[in-house]
Amino acid sequence: MITVNNLTKVFQQQNGEDLYAVNDLTFTAGKGEIVVLLGVNGAGKTTAMRMLSTVLQPTSGNATLEGYSLKSDPQNVRANLGFLSGDTGLYARLTARETITYFARLYDVPENKINTRINEMADLLDMHEFLDKKIDFLSTGMKQKVSIARSIIHDPPIMIFDEPTAGLDILTAKNIISFIHKCKEDGKCVLFSTHIMREAERIADKIIMIHQGKVLTQGSWEDFKTDTGLHDLDDIFIHYVNSITEEDV
Amino acid sequence: MNLKKIIIIYKKEMLDLVRDRRTIITSFILPIILYPLLMIGFSSMMSRQEMKLEQQGIVIYLNDMVHDESSNELKESLSQIENIQIIDEAIVYNESTYLKLLQDKSIQALINIEDSLSSSGYRIFNITCFYDETSEKSSMAYNKVRDNFQEIEEVLISKRLEKIKINTEILNAVEIKKENIAPPEQMVGFIVGKFLPYLLIILTISGASVIASDLIAGEKERRTLETILVSAARRDELVIGKYLTIITISIITVLLNLLSMYLSFRHIFMQLGTSMGEFQLPLGNFALILLLMLPLITLFSAILLSISTYSRNIKEAQSYQMPLLFGAIMLSMVSFLPGFELNLGFSLIPIVNFSLMMRDIMLNNYQLNYLIIIIGSTLVLDVITVYISIRLFHSEKVLFRTVEEKSLKFWGKNKRDVLNLQFVMLYFVLMIIALYYIGGSWQLKNMMSGLIKTQLVLILLPVLLIMRISKTDIKSTFRLNYTNPLNFLLVLFAALPLLLLSGILGQLINFIFPVSEAYLEALQNLVTVKENGLWFTIFVVGILPGICEEVMFRGFILNALRKKGLWYGIILTAVLFGAFHLDPFRFLPVTLLGIWLGYLAVKTNSLYVPILAHFAQNSLAILITNYAEKVSFIKLIIREDEIAYWVIIPAIIILYLVIKGLTILNPLAINNNE
Numbered sequence: 001m002i003t004v005n006n007l008t009k010v011f012q013q014q015n016g017e018d019l020y021a022v023n024d025l026t027f028t029a030g031k032g033e034i035v036v037l038l039g040v041n042g043a044g045k046t047t048a049m050r051m052l053s054t055v056l057q058p059t060s061g062n063a064t065l066e067g068y069s070l071k072s073d074p075q076n077v078r079a080n081l082g083f084l085s086g087d088t089g090l091y092a093r094l095t096a097r098e099t100i101t102y103f104a105r106l107y108d109v110p111e112n113k114i115n116t117r118i119n120e121m122a123d124l125l126d127m128h129e130f131l132d133k134k135i136d137f138l139s140t141g142m143k144q145k146v147s148i149a150r151s152i153i154h155d156p157p158i159m160i161f162d163e164p165t166a167g168l169d170i171l172t173a174k175n176i177i178s179f180i181h182k183c184k185e186d187g188k189c190v191l192f193s194t195h196i197m198r199e200a201e202r203i204a205d206k207i208i209m210i211h212q213g214k215v216l217t218q219g220s221w222e223d224f225k226t227d228t229g230l231h232d233l234d235d236i237f238i239h240y241v242n243s244i245t246e247e248d249v
Numbered sequence: 250m251n252l253k254k255i256i257i258i259y260k261k262e263m264l265d266l267v268r269d270r271r272t273i274i275t276s277f278i279l280p281i282i283l284y285p286l287l288m289i290g291f292s293s294m295m296s297r298q299e300m301k302l303e304q305q306g307i308v309i310y311l312n313d314m315v316h317d318e319s320s321n322e323l324k325e326s327l328s329q330i331e332n333i334q335i336i337d338e339a340i341v342y343n344e345s346t347y348l349k350l351l352q353d354k355s356i357q358a359l360i361n362i363e364d365s366l367s368s369s370g371y372r373i374f375n376i377t378c379f380y381d382e383t384s385e386k387s388s389m390a391y392n393k394v395r396d397n398f399q400e401i402e403e404v405l406i407s408k409r410l411e412k413i414k415i416n417t418e419i420l421n422a423v424e425i426k427k428e429n430i431a432p433p434e435q436m437v438g439f440i441v442g443k444f445l446p447y448l449l450i451i452l453t454i455s456g457a458s459v460i461a462s463d464l465i466a467g468e469k470e471r472r473t474l475e476t477i478l479v480s481a482a483r484r485d486e487l488v489i490g491k492y493l494t495i496i497t498i499s500i501i502t503v504l505l506n507l508l509s510m511y512l513s514f515r516h517i518f519m520q521l522g523t524s525m526g527e528f529q530l531p532l533g534n535f536a537l538i539l540l541l542m543l544p545l546i547t548l549f550s551a552i553l554l555s556i557s558t559y560s561r562n563i564k565e566a567q568s569y570q571m572p573l574l575f576g577a578i579m580l581s582m583v584s585f586l587p588g589f590e591l592n593l594g595f596s597l598i599p600i601v602n603f604s605l606m607m608r609d610i611m612l613n614n615y616q617l618n619y620l621i622i623i624i625g626s627t628l629v630l631d632v633i634t635v636y637i638s639i640r641l642f643h644s645e646k647v648l649f650r651t652v653e654e655k656s657l658k659f660w661g662k663n664k665r666d667v668l669n670l671q672f673v674m675l676y677f678v679l680m681i682i683a684l685y686y687i688g689g690s691w692q693l694k695n696m697m698s699g700l701i702k703t704q705l706v707l708i709l710l711p712v713l714l715i716m717r718i719s720k721t722d723i724k725s726t727f728r729l730n731y732t733n734p735l736n737f738l739l740v741l742f743a744a745l746p747l748l749l750l751s752g753i754l755g756q757l758i759n760f761i762f763p764v765s766e767a768y769l770e771a772l773q774n775l776v777t778v779k780e781n782g783l784w785f786t787i788f789v790v791g792i793l794p795g796i797c798e799e800v801m802f803r804g805f806i807l808n809a810l811r812k813k814g815l816w817y818g819i820i821l822t823a824v825l826f827g828a829f830h831l832d833p834f835r836f837l838p839v840t841l842l843g844i845w846l847g848y849l850a851v852k853t854n855s856l857y858v859p860i861l862a863h864f865a866q867n868s869l870a871i872l873i874t875n876y877a878e879k880v881s882f883i884k885l886i887i888r889e890d891e892i893a894y895w896v897i898i899p900a901i902i903i904l905y906l907v908i909k910g911l912t913i914l915n916p917l918a919i920n921n922n923e
Contacts, residue, residue, distance in 0.1 A: 016812070053479040056645050075483060083479040089472035093268040094261075105257045106480040150476065 001189055002029040002052070002158060006061035009047050009213075021047040023213040024061070029189050029206070031157075034180065036204040037193040038237070044213040045193040046085075049162045052191070053083045065158055079107065082151040082159045086166035092136040096127065096146045099135060100153055107154035114153075121149040124182075125175075141172040148179055159183050161192045165199065177203060197233035209240055216240040250489065254482050258490025259497075266460060266498060276456040276498050280506040283452075284513040306332030307357040307390040310347055313337060314363045315374070319405070323362060323374065326401050330393050351379055357390035371409070445611060446604040449506060449542065450581040454549055454574055456502040457495050461553035462566035464491045465642075470562040474648075488554070488642050492635065495550040503542050507535050534610050541610070541620070544627035545603050549577075551634035558641040558648070576600075584608040594762035596622045599630060673809035676715070677825055680801075683707050685831065697781055700789050709797040712805045727804035732855035733914050740849065740858055743907040744865040746900035747845065748873070751838035752892045758834060783875070787868050795864030802826050802843065803850040803859045811851075819847035842866065852915050 007025040010018045022044040029035040037045045050056040052063055054074040062069060068076040090099055097118060104114045122128045125145045130138055135146065152159065161180065165173035180203060183190050194200055200207055201221055209216040217224065217240050221233070230236045266272045311327070313320050327335055336356075347359040359379040367373050378394055381387040407417040468474040477487060511532070552573060560566035580600035583589045584607065591605040602623045609615035641647045688707050692699030716723050723729065781789075802822055811818030823843025827836045846859040873883060886896055 050475075055475060055478045056649070075481065078479055079481040081479065083476070085475070087472055088476050090476075091261075091265055091473060092471070093265050098261075098264070102257070102261045103476075103480060106254065106477070106482045108481060154481075 001031060001067070002027075002035075002063065002065050002191060004028070004052070004061075004063040007048065007051060007058050007063055008060045009044075009051055009056060010059040020213045022051065022210075025208075025210070025215060026061075027206075027208050027215075027218060029191055031189055032184055032187045033205045034184050034190040034192060034203050035206045035208065036200045037191065037208050037210060038195070038197070038200045038204075039193075039210040040195055043195075043210045045195075045210065046162055047213075048210070049083075049085075049160055049191070049193055053081060053160055054078055079154070080156050080158055082154070082156040083162070084147055084151040084159070084164050085162035086164050086168065088147060090135045090143055090146055090150070093134060095132050095134050096138070096142075096149075097131045099146055100149050103150045104153045109154050117153055117155075118149070121153065125149060125179075140168065141175070144168060144172050144176065148176070152183075156188070158189045159191070161190070163193055163195070165194070165196075197237060201233055209237060211241050211244065214244065216244060250483065250485055254486040255490045255493070258482060258487055259493045262464065262491055262494040263497065266463075266494065269463070271459055271463075272498065275459050276502045277505060279456075280452060280502060281509050284506075284509040285516070288513040288516070305386070306334060307386065307393070308334045308336065308355070309358040309360055309390060309394065310350070310356050311335050311337040312347075312359070312361045314361070319372075320362055320364070320374070323376075323398070323401055326397055327360075327394065330397060333393070348379065351381055351387070354381075354384060354387075357381075357384070357387045358394060360394060444585070445510070445538075446584045446607040447578070447581045448510075449503065449538075449607075450545075450577055450600065450604070451574075452506055453499055453503055453542070453546060454553075454577055457499045457546070457549055458553055458567070458570045458574065460498050461495050461550065461557045462560070462563045462570065463557075464494065465554065465557040466560040466563050466566035467557075469560075469648075478648075484642050485639050488558075488635075488639050492550055492554055492638070495554060496547055499546040499550060500543070503539065503546065507539060511535055534613065537610050537615075538607055541603065541606060541624070544624050544631060545600075547631045548599065548627050548634060551631055551638055555634060555638045555641055558638060580604065591616070591619050592763075593622070597626050597761070599627060602626070670809055670812070673806055676711075677806065677829075680707065680711070681829065681831070684829075697785070697789050701793060704793040704797040708801050712801050715805075726808050727800060728850060728854055728856045730855045730857075732853045732858060735914055736853045736855070736858050736911065737861050739907050739910045739914070740862040741865055743845075743904055744862065744869050746903045747842065748866060748869050749886065749892055749896050749900050750904075751842060753894065753897060754838045754841070755835070756892060758837060762834065783871075786871055790871060791864050791868035794867060795860050798826075798829075799846065799850075799856060799860045799863050802829075803846055804856055807847055807850060815851055819844060819851060822847050849911075852911055854915070854917075 004025055004027050007022060008020065009022040011021055013019050025044075025048055027035065037048060039045050047056065051058050051070065052065065054070060054077050058070065062071050064070070065077045066080045068080065070077055091102075094102070100118050100121065101114055104117060105111075109117060118131070122131055125148060127142065127145050127149065130142050135143060138146070159180075161176075164176050164180075168176070177199075180190055180192065192203065204220070206218065206220060207224070208218040217227075219227075221236075224236050224240075225231060228236050228239050230239060307330075309327075311324060313324060324335070324337065327333065344359075344361075347356070350356045351359055357380065361377040361379070363375045363377075365373050365375055376398060378391055380391040403420075406420065410417050410419070465474070468477070478484070553570065556569045556573070557566045560569055577600055580598070581604045583601050584604040589595070589605060591602070591609060595605055596602045596619045602619075606615060606620060606623055684703065684707055688699065688703035691702050713723075715721075716726065802825070806825060807818050807822045810821050823840045823846075826843035826846075827840030830836070830839050832839075846862060849859045849862055850856055873887070876883075886893055
């Protein structure tokens with residue numbers, strides 16, 4: 001369960017002016033729910049997700065994950081969280097097993113359960129044949145599987161995916177999408193960011209459209225369709241973007 | 250912090266590094282093979298070179314102008330030298346031809362034999378030997394020829410003595426016997442101690458820097474940093490785990506270095522053989538050096554880790570490491586320099602202390618108290634740098650420093666942009682260079698006119714030109730504002746206490762880092778009124794710097810730096826002001842004075858106040874230097890050029906009252922005073 005209240009992040013720019021990367025973000029995501037942050041590049045998706053994963057500190061506002069506050073209890077927030085993004089790297093000189101074990105230990109998975117967990121992950125993601133190979137020798141798809149296993153080894157109740165399919169081929173991307181569905185089935189709370197409308201449509205229970213740090217609207221596609229009277233996803237998005245720029249004028 | 254997590258991180262980093270070929274080569278293999286290669290290669294090269302020279306033989310031209318029996322005897326004796334070829338068919342003596350042959354190395358020496366008569370009628374052979382000192386072979390030829398002639402001389406002299414029936418023993422009046430009392434360990438220590446610190450420091454830092462840049466900057470580059478940041482490990486655990494990794498690898502590197510060095514030396518000395526038969530290397534000293542290296546390793550690891558945290562990628566980290574490496578090399582070279590002995594001051598300077606101590610350890614005459622001071626002071630620095638590392642790792646601005654710092658925009662579209670931080674810093678550096686080269690040469694020609702030109706042409710004029718060209722409003726930028734006249738009065742009261750306080754600070758610095766008398770004298774001369782007269786000196790040393798330097802620092806530079814916060818601006822300006830005086834011994838007092846002047850400028854919002862304060866400060870120094878003896882009050886405070894320490898208390902009280910007065914006169918707080 002994620003509850004986000006007025007989360008705001010301000011960066012100081014070179015010219016001394018403030019940049020509101022995320023401006024007053026408020027939403028909730030429940031168990032077994034897939035919530036998608038949808039926006040163009042630079043809309044503030046990554047910043048929002050980095051705040052929720054405690055990598056960045058919010059300028060104002062707060063959020064709780066599984067009841068733990070970002071601001072006062074970041075340690076427990078991270079312990080209940082799996083984080084995966086499309087461009088994260090892996091340690092090339094370690095084997096897949098060593099990598100996953102390392103993260104399992106960091107997440108306090110009991111030593112006697114680590115191997116069982118790794119075997120479960122290997123079954124699920126079909127990675128037995130390369131478990132003991134060094135990451136350097138793996139293909140992109142294999143690496144992505146290791147990344148998934150790394151992020152979920154401690155079986156967290158919340159998963160955050162930051163553009164996890166960016167730059168991946170169709171087959172690998174499909175693996176990830178099916179994995180996200182699996183998370184939902186397992187009753188996890190999933191937060192997912194993308195700039196691809198179709199992807200959002202395919203998996204989202206709830207969509208939050210953001211633009212220039214601000215929330216344009218949130219709801220399901222059906223809500224948006226009835227709200228705007230449009231049918232094309234791209235058109236709907238542009239409609240909402242225009243609506244705020246017009247307001248500004 | 251959780252020790253278990255730190256160990257997990259540490260283990261993983263070690264595993265990762267041990268699998269890295271670069272680490273293995275720079276940290277493990279290089280030290281193992283370097284010393285044997287260096288020493289054995291060097292020594293065998295030396296001996297082979299000597300043998301080659303011996304075998305090659307030498308060619309000399311002999312020009313015998315005397316041509317009689319005894320000169321033939323000289324010639325004969327030369328042919329005794331092994332592998333020598335003497336050419337004496339020269340019929341016409343032509344010096345330039347032979348010199349040319351000597352220069353293109355077809356002969357090694359040219360010997361010219363003439364003779365003359367001494368005043369008491371004895372015959373003297375005047376032998377000139379032309380040779381080329383830069384050529385090893387030619388030098389060797391000279392040495393052999395010289396030794397040979399010296400032997401001959403003895404023979405000739407004893408013949409003469411026999412003729413007049415005098416015992417040749419009369420020649421032995423003084424006999425010198427060479428007896429080197431330095432024990433072999435000390436000899437080795439002397440040789441090794443000179444370059445060991447240097448070598449160890451370079452190898453340790455270069456090994457550690459490869460690892461350090463990989464550990465954080467490398468993670469940023471490979472995009473793995475975020476994955477561990479979102480893991481359940483805390484950031485300080487990550488930093489400490491990585492820190493321990495660098496330390497471990499560095500210790501292994503140093504151990505391997507010392508071991509390899511020890512074995513190579515032993516090998517060399519065993520080869521040298523007989524003369525060092527009883528020779529034993531001071532193994533205990535190697536152990537002591539290892540102990541000494543530990544705090545230094547931890548310090549370097551922490552600095553390198555901070556650099557790595559700040560850098561966006563490995564390449565950037567490496568370029569930031571360069572100055573550190575160069576600085577360390579320069580400082581470690583003091584062990585090469587004669588006359589540098591460890592004292593309290595040096596034992597507080599990192600690397601210098603270490604380098605000198607290591608030399609002393611190898612010489613077996615180190616002092617325990619300095620050893621403790623060195624280790625203690627390094628550990629304090631350690632703690633500070635580790636703390637900085639952790640702070641940096643917590644700062645998202647540093648950790649996610651993605652925005653490229655914008656290149657210098659000289660004349661931006663926006664007028665306010667012109668005098669930005671980067672521009673002012675660049676300007677400051679250029680000004681310092683000009684000051685050093687141009688101003689320095691002016692002052693060398695003529696002190697007083699040089700100072701005037703420096704102040705007006707190098708300091709004031711460029712600033713005014715920049716303001717003019719950038720069309721910046723001088724009055725508001727420089728704070729040329731009206732202010733309560735009472736401010737001036739208060740500032741004058743502060744002049745004497747400040748002068749005394751900075752004098753005492755100077756005394757303390759002098760106590761820790763003794764300054765040479767000659768230097769102090771030169772400084773004294775600057776403020777001494779000689780042929781120039783009091784008023785002229787006050788004009789050059791008091792009024793001009795008061796105006797020009799204040800316009801430059803409290804006007805121009807402070808204005809640019811204050812945008813990051815007024816106190817930040819005041820302090821940084823003061824540091825630049827301290828650096829501007831190009832004198833490490835006065836840096837601290839001048840910087841503190843700079844803070845005072847910056848405070849005045851901002852507090853009273855008028856540049857006129859610091860101008861007056863600066864002028865008063867310098868002029869008072871002139872007056873005290875020249876007229877101290879005539880004023881009984883001053884004699885009470887300054888005795889034999891030492892300021893009495895009790896003046897600190899009244900000085901601080903007066904200073905406090907002045908600040909209080911300034912606060913009443915100018916009620917706005919510093920940070921609101923815009």
